[in-house]
Amino acid sequence: MDRVREKLAAARRVAVITGAGVSAESGVPTFRGKEGLWRNFNPMELATPEAFERDAKLVWEWYDWRRELLAKCQPNPAHEALAQLEEVTPHYLLITQNVDGLHALAGSRAVIELHGSIWRLRCTREPFREWEDRTTPLDPLPPQCECGALARPAVVWFGEYLDPANFERIEAFFSAGAPDVVLVAGTSALFPYIQNWAFHATQTGGMLVEVNPEPTPVSDIAHVTLMGKAGEILPKLIREG
Numbered sequence: 597m598d599r600v601r602e603k604l605a606a607a608r609r610v611a612v613i614t615g616a617g618v619s620a621e622s623g624v625p626t627f628r629g630k631e632g633l634w635r636n637f638n639p640m641e642l643a644t645p646e647a648f649e650r651d652a653k654l655v656w657e658w659y660d661w662r663r664e665l666l667a668k669c670q671p672n673p674a675h676e677a678l679a680q681l682e683e684v685t686p687h688y689l690l691i692t693q694n695v696d697g698l699h700a701l702a703g704s705r706a707v708i709e710l711h712g713s714i715w716r717l718r719c720t721r722e723p724f725r726e727w728e729d730r731t732t733p734l735d736p737l738p739p740q741c742e743c744g745a746l747a748r749p750a751v752v753w754f755g756e757y758l759d760p761a762n763f764e765r766i767e768a769f770f771s772a773g774a775p776d777v778v779l780v781a782g783t784s785a786l787f788p789y790i791q792n793w794a795f796h797a798t799q800t801g802g803m804l805v806e807v808n809p810e811p812t813p814v815s816d817i818a819h820v821t822l823m824g825k826a827g828e829i830l831p832k833l834i835r836e837g
């Protein structure tokens with residue numbers, strides 16, 4: 597813990613990768629935990645283009661339920677610590693897989709929402725037409741674009757491509773200079789691109805730090821794994837701004 601705190605305090609370039617575990621202490625269910633179930637559906641069965649094609653109303657009911665739940669959630673000390681880390685780090689990028697918007701609410705600014713945002717909707721007819729809507733519950737359900745077409749959540753579903761612009765921003769951050777620290781917190785790190793960015797740190801001389809109560813594929817390559825809750829560990833790693 598002390599080693600990481602010192603390293604972060606001296607770091608000039610830091611990349612942070614977060615997942616659902618960082619929002620768990622705000623009351624947001626993780627994807628793969630058992631509290632992620634809704635009406636006995638596994639999120640992995642609902643967050644797909646095929647599920648939406650089959651039954652858009654059902655998928656929207658699930659999103660509407662999550663939006664109502666998230667509207668009541670506040671950032672926790674993990675989000676706050678990361679916002680503080682950004683304040684004291686000259687070159688900082690936070691890559692989150694979370695769609696809840698809690699990092700921004702805590703004050704983080706350099707955030708890439710890799711999997712989109714649950715607060716944004718997109719037209720199914722004209723995919724470049726996207727807008728923010730924080731209404732809960734949504735009415736009508738399923739919601740529509742102003743052109744009359746069905747709207748969908750502006751999130752990345754299983755089997756869909758990530759926004760290439762996000763990839764470019766991340767690659768640009770890594771190629772502008774080797775990160776002193778890559779911090780991976782609260783993610784099961786099952787996606788290859790998450791593992792690759794984490795691996796990048798170990799290849800360029802940076803310190804790879806993981807914060808998670810459970811082991812993940814990143815644990816095998818991390819220099820330091822701090823096993824525990826993000827809301828308890830992250831605040832201890834960040835010096836006051």
Ligand code: OAD
Pocket residue numbers: 614615616617618620621626627628629643693694711752753754781782783784785786807808809810812824825826827
């Ligand atoms: P998961 O639900 O797969 O994993 C949550 C991780 O958080 C697990 O490794 C837990 O051990 C850990 N965890 C739980 N409580 C924690 C706490 N208090 N502090 C720190 N860690 C904690 O969620 P993600 O890794 O975010 O993608 O999942 C990645 C992606 O898969 C999601 O963005 C979503 C999902 O299916 C899409 O929808 C495309």
